[in-house]
Amino acid sequence: MLNMTNIDITVDAEQQAVITLQIDLGQSLMTAEDYWVATQTIGSEQRALLQPTLDRLGRELRFLLDGSVQQPQLTGFEISATSLAAIENPLTPQMATLYYRLDVSGGEHLNVQLADQLEIPWPCLMKIDIAGQALPQSRLLTNVDRLSRDTLLSSSAGNLESDRLAQLAYGWTKLAPEFTWVAVGFQHIVPYGLDHMLFILGLFFLAGGWRPLLLQVTGFTLAHSLTLGMSMVGIVSLPMSIVEPLIALSIVYVAIDNLFATKLARWRLVIVCLFGLLHGLGFASVLANIGLPQDQFLLSLGLFNLGVELGQLAVIAGAFLIVGWFRRQTWYQSNIAQPATIAIAGTGAYWFLKRIAF
């Protein structure tokens, strides 16, 4: 089974498709003799010999754009064979290559259909490579499956399929394109950044007024923006096997400091900023997996950061809505802040142990 048929479709950024069809014509649509004769001629004579086969392919190999049949334009072909015997031998395929061009602009879905009467060497493997999609897609046409599954032509469809985070972002894109990166940043805190949420809550549960809290959150923010930016342009990098356990430790530290410090030490702000540097590296690793668009790098990085800030503010606002009302109560420390802080420290320690173990 060496002579299966191949259809490669490459769609460029201008939505122009180049179609390459590789097929063993001498074993399928032409007799071995006719194909051999065609390979021994050139120019218009060769074209005339191939014309009936090209016409048949034009009718029976159909390219459907949103359901309607399109006529691709033949731009060239290459046919060759070592001998008539080689063409006749099914184990020594003598492949012909045909090139087509098709304008798919404005279309959303592309399908390929083989007419029922079209018999080609099976199976027929299609590779569809769309500009902007991370990976090509495979479609298999066989004598029993003659219509390919739908292929979405939009450049962002393919690589968004698997990532639920990116999928949510994709939903945002449709609503308001400029908010996409804000949304992605927000989701890095709520709901996917549980460790960052706990760190922020650790700051929240520190006894004291609003001023130190705001000061610490601002310091933390500036610090992680710095390392996030530096990491994304490749100035700094640390292996996640080191960053992740340290992030967990930072949660433990903040929580224990809450419990044991009798009064707010000045250097707490410094330490929180240092932890911010760490958390920035953590954000960068996740963001690197999604990838920032090269043409709008700084803008999207800024918007992402804005999203992270909004996520942090949402955590603090949420915490305040739930328990903030009781901050002035005498039992707030012993019944709410302390148990919560102990739980935060315990969770941080659990993560730390898990992260150094694997």
Place this chain on the structure above:
Amino acid sequence: MNSTDTSNRPGKLGMILGIGVFTGSLFMVEHAISMVTTPLNFATEAAAPGTFPDTWIHGSKSAMDNQDPAVQVHAYNEHTYILRENKAINYEGAFMYLLFGNQKALLIDQGSTASAALFPLRDVVDGIISEWEAKHGQKTTLIVANSHLHGDHYAAWNQFVDRPDTVMVGLTHEEVMDYWGFSNYPEQRIEYDLGGRTFIVTGTPGHQSSELAMYDTWTDLLYTGDMFYRGRLYLEDWDAWAASIKRVRQLADEYPVTHLINNHIEMTSTAKVDYPIGTTWQPNEPPMQMTIKMLDIAVDAIDDVNGPGIYKYDDFMLYNEIPWSYTTDQ
């Protein structure tokens, strides 16, 4: 005077204790969850035992009158299934593999026939999976993968595209590299985790330029697909194949191997003699599994081969970059 206030609060020791207890209870919850799901243990210390059939179903004199199942199913052990397409349906008689780990099953190859009526591979695989799920109390995700990208090994691929809980690796080189995580194919070795069952995957181009070999650390089986089996090894790129066979030998040096397993049987039980190409009946077939000694002979063969042509060995033949004009059945 707030002495009553402070006496109610736990001391430092109490708080440290509280943190410890909380951390400990998170580990206990995690352990409890893992106990409920009782994962299967695919230990690598000793090779998990398994058996091959004495003979495989090997077609029949008259393909029309063949009454054998379209897909022969053989359980090498309870988590390792070897499937073979009936030779009377397609002369390739290709072997396929269905391997189970916790919550995951890996199907390697989908045979040579597309039609579900003639070759109901999906039904057979679904049947094995649901039986396995019932027995082990687990739901599995099926991963549909391929040893290499030739049509006699993915013809029934479409039968799986609409299957729920299924990952289709894909049939393009790029998709294959992306799924397994190759950044340096073929030299790279990938440690692939099939739910606690670890495979070492490496690139073995030569017969086809996206081919993979896989070593199962649980059964110690080494799978060599179409690049090494008892038959006519069609090599489209000699240099690549020579490097691949050395790479497989190196793997077998570093890990204990019980058997080499693969995709076809084309040799007869007589040394240096193959069945005719395209035959649908192979009486007196030799076993599919091969030995390290045979692999050594293949490695030594590298020195024999000096250009395109057919090179015959006791248990395999090298069809090296044969010119297309060659008639292969001479």
